[in-house]
Amino acid sequence: MSDLPLVVLFAIFLVAAAVVWLAGIQLSDQTDILSTRLHLGSALGGLILLAVATNLPELAIVVSAAASGQVGVAVGNVLGGIAIQTVVLVVLDVFGVRGARPLTYRAASLVLVLEAFLVVAVLAVVVAGTQLPAGLVVLRLAPSSVLIAVLWVVGLVLLQRAGHALPWHESGEAPDNQKQPRGHSREMTETNATKKGVSTRRSLLIFTAAALATLAAGVVLERSGDAIADHVGLSGVLFGATFLAAATSLPEVSTGLTSVRNGDDQLAISDIFGGNAFLPVLFLPATLISGQAVLPQANRTDIYLTAVAILLTLVYATGLLFRPRKRIARMGTDSLVVLILYALGVAGLIAISTTG
DSSP, rough: OOSOOOOHHHHHHHHHHHHHHHHHHHHHHHHHHHEEEEEEEIIIIIIIHHHHHHHHHHHHHHHHHHTOOOOHHHHHHHHHHHHHHHHHHHHHHHHTOOSOOOOOHHHHHHHHHHHHHHHHHHHHHHHHTSSOOOOOOOOOOHHHHHHHHHHHHHHHHHHHHHOOOSSSSSGOOOOOOOOOOOOHHHHHHHHHHHHOOOHHHHHHHHHHHHHHHHHHHHHHHHHHHHHHHHHOOHHHHIIIIIIIIIHTTTTHHHHHHHHHHHTHHHHHHHHHHHHHHHGGGGGHHHHHHHSOOGGGGOOOOHHHHHHHHHHHHHHHHHHHHHHOEEETEEEHHHHHHHHHHHHHHHHHHHHHHHHH
């Protein structure tokens, strides 16, 4: 693909991104229908099923990169993806929220703060894993990638318990937050599908087709993106953490905008945090496929991106606790801080990449 002209590569990249966007909308809708009809519950239906579904582009890129030996692209896309998916909340705050109050004020909940802590905990293991010996691999498994997967599962169990009841007043719900319970937009989607005569079998077929389209488009994004980076002289890490990560975050944008516009602000934030906590789990299949410990091969830009992602997540966790009331440039104070920090983070990433 690197032999193709740059204009053609850009066209291929944009078409693949469009497929990811359209398929992401279907994945979100069908996940809502299936999780409601199959009674999967908020944890399995949301934090697992939707996290996996909306991160299929990243899964495709990680598998493709690991199989071709481009482990740096896989690591950069995952860690850069966490940072930029957190910035998706800025997009939702600006373009999705209607009214005088910003996103975190409307969605404030201790359960969401716990979800943010899970993201931070998983990323802390990522940083620790980068310092382990590269040869520490047993049965094609590295301890850091296994620990991340275990921590993610344990976190989901705790979040499931927290979703039912917390030993706090109002089960951790803030006063004057969203009126409807989290996840009501999923039931709305399922109700509309029932009215239109969409069967569970048809929903499952659409979900499968959208998943396959997303996987295929993800591979095309990785291959065309790598070729574009070579053409313009951009490092694979920098491209993976910015343009490629932005393209693969399109499902989260479409899903989040739908949730916010339906008044399900908590679900929108939960889907972002849930996806971010899931992304490092992809280091497990990357290790299995490549036969190498992925995290010890991380360079300083990868660790840098992890720190940026932790910082952005903590800003939103703080926003959920302090609930800023005013909107500045159509966004909450926390979203503005996240946007500024991410811009500074990308500038720092460029400085790191250009200085070698």
